[in-house]
Amino acid sequence: xxxxxxxxxxxxxxxxxxxxxxxxxxxxxxxxxxxxxxxxxxxxxxxxxxxxxxxxxxxxxxxxxxxxxxxxxxxxxxxxxxxxxxxxxxxxxxxxxxxxxxxxxxxxxxxxxxxxxxxxxxxxxxxxxxxxxxxxxxxxxxxxxxxxxxxxxxxxxxxxxxxxxxxxxxxxxxxxxxxxxxxxxxxxxxxxxxxxxxxxxxxxxxxxxxxxxxxxxxxxxxxxxxxxxxxxxxxxxxxxxxxxxxxxxxxxxxxxxxxxxxxxxxxxxxxxxxxxxxxxxxxxxxxxxxxxxxxxxxxxxxxxxxxxxxxxxxxxxxxxxxxxxxxxxxxxxxxxxxxxxxxxxxxxxxxxxxxxxxxxxxxxxxxxxxxxxxxxxxxxxxxxxxxxxxxxxxxxxxxxxxxxxxxxxxxxxxxxxxxxxxxxxxxxxxxxxxxxxxxxxxxxxxxxxxxxxxx
Numbered sequence: 001x002x003x004x005x006x007x008x009x010x011x012x013x014x015x016x017x018x019x020x021x022x023x024x025x026x027x028x029x030x031x032x033x034x035x036x037x038x039x040x041x042x043x044x045x046x047x048x049x050x051x052x053x054x055x056x057x058x059x060x061x062x063x064x065x066x067x068x069x070x071x072x073x074x075x076x077x078x079x080x081x082x083x084x085x086x087x088x089x090x091x092x093x094x095x096x097x098x099x100x101x102x103x104x105x106x107x108x109x110x111x112x113x114x115x116x117x118x119x120x121x122x123x124x125x126x127x128x129x130x131x132x133x134x135x136x137x138x139x140x141x142x143x144x145x146x147x148x149x150x151x152x153x154x155x156x157x158x159x160x161x162x163x164x165x166x167x168x169x170x171x172x173x174x175x176x177x178x179x180x181x182x183x184x185x186x187x188x189x190x191x192x193x194x195x196x197x198x199x200x201x202x203x204x205x206x207x208x209x210x211x212x213x214x215x216x217x218x219x220x221x222x223x224x225x226x227x228x229x230x231x232x233x234x235x236x237x238x239x240x241x242x243x244x245x246x247x248x249x250x251x252x253x254x255x256x257x258x259x260x261x262x263x264x265x266x267x268x269x270x271x272x273x274x275x276x277x278x279x280x281x282x283x284x285x286x287x288x289x290x291x292x293x294x295x296x297x298x299x300x301x302x303x304x305x306x307x308x309x310x311x312x313x314x315x316x317x318x319x320x321x322x323x324x325x326x327x328x329x330x331x332x333x334x335x336x337x338x339x340x341x342x343x344x345x346x347x348x349x350x351x352x353x354x355x356x357x358x359x360x361x362x363x364x365x366x367x368x369x370x371x372x373x374x375x376x377x378x379x380x381x382x383x384x385x386x387x388x389x390x391x392x393x394x395x396x397x398x399x400x401x402x403x404x405x406x407x408x409x410x411x412x413x414x415x416x417x418x419x420x421x422x423x424x425x426x427x428x429x430x431x432x433x434x435x436x437x438x439x440x441x442x443x444x445x446x447x448x449x450x451x452x453x454x455x
Contacts, residue, residue, distance in 0.1 A: 273349025
């Protein structure tokens with residue numbers, strides 16, 4: 001291979017961070033050209049909604065992601081709210097990552113709209129890091145008709161901060177284009193990092209930021225100037241050393257390709273609080289169907305089931321149980337999730353409910369699974385209501401195990417029908433609504449219900 005020469009010869013690693021500009025909102029504008037140039041907000045438009053994404057025209061009014069939609073509407077009364085189309089964003093994201101794969105196999109996805117790319121070796125074929133970065137940006141614009149910002153550095157942290165500096169800037173006078181690509185060479189890291197607010201560093205949240213402010217530290221440069229032993233004294237060995245290194249641009253974390261998902265889930269914010277356990281149970285069944293379908297689509301199965309409950313006072317609790325077998329069918333998942341929900345004291349109305357699965361492993365064959373059901377019944381999952389399949393007298397985990405084993409073939413048949421005729425062709429009675437079978441998507445109401453949603 002040819003030796004790398006020129007300004008980048010001394011770079012031990014070259015990392016790109018590619019971040020799509022206002023991704024969800026930009027896709028909506030792409031699909032609805034009449035929205036171009038308008039303040040568009042993707043998210044729940046109802047009283048309990050939050051902003052998922054917004055165009056720069058909306059950001060000029062102070063609208064930001066994760067902001068309550070009620071506040072966003074006050075800041076920008078003329079905003080156009082779009083409920084969002086998660087399946088569409090996923091589709092575009094897959095195309096985006098195919099473009100990344102043309103550059104390097106070392107791609108670490110971070111959500112749908114951003115990724116780290118290690119292009120250390122790719123430079124021999126494709127040119128300098130800046131050339132690669134600009135090539136990616138041009139390719140994204142040509143193929144997807146969308147814009148992205150690219151940061152280049154010798155570490156993931158510096159690359160991510162550089163991509164932020166490459167972004168457009170929203171002002172009341174209009175959107176000011178950003179540089180699009182920002183390259184931070186090793187010798188320029190100090191000048192780039194030190195003026196930044198200390199909260200720009202990874203792991204510096206509100207609490208740590210307040211503690212640093214108490215020490216008179218406002219910028220990354222302030223932190224870098226502090227002796228490491230003093231930082232360690234105030235924050236402990238692990239965190240203190242980490243903070244001191246980040247302030248000096250030291251971030252040895254590698255780009256990890258094909259990072260496995262840790263969990264899959266489905267959660268919804270309800271338009272009004274729900275205090276009835278039976279109604280919540282029906283939602284658990286719907287969500288279990290959604291999660292089970294996600295698992296099978298991804299070729300995954302997991303052992304740990306988690307139920308998430310947020311009450312009307314915003315108190316949040318989770319209940320989890322790790323099973324002695326793998327689960328990827330809706331009846332088995334719903335059985336465990338329902339038992340976990342029934343163990344929660346409904347002291348107030350429920351604002352948000354979610355079901356998720358983690359602890360992924362390769363799913364064994366049905367025969368292997370049938371022999372893996374033995375084991376002590378967990379104490380934290382109470383005896384639940386009667387189940388199907390002759391398992392009425394079994395406690396939830398054992399009942400779920402039998403359902404998982406016996407429903408594998410039927411589930412495969414249901415998946416085949418849906419593959420051929422659509423996901424609404426068949427489903428459990430709990431999913432039958434006014435318009436037939438309504439299988440919820442992964443993100444049907446992740447940002448809260450719309451203002452027009454029925455109660």
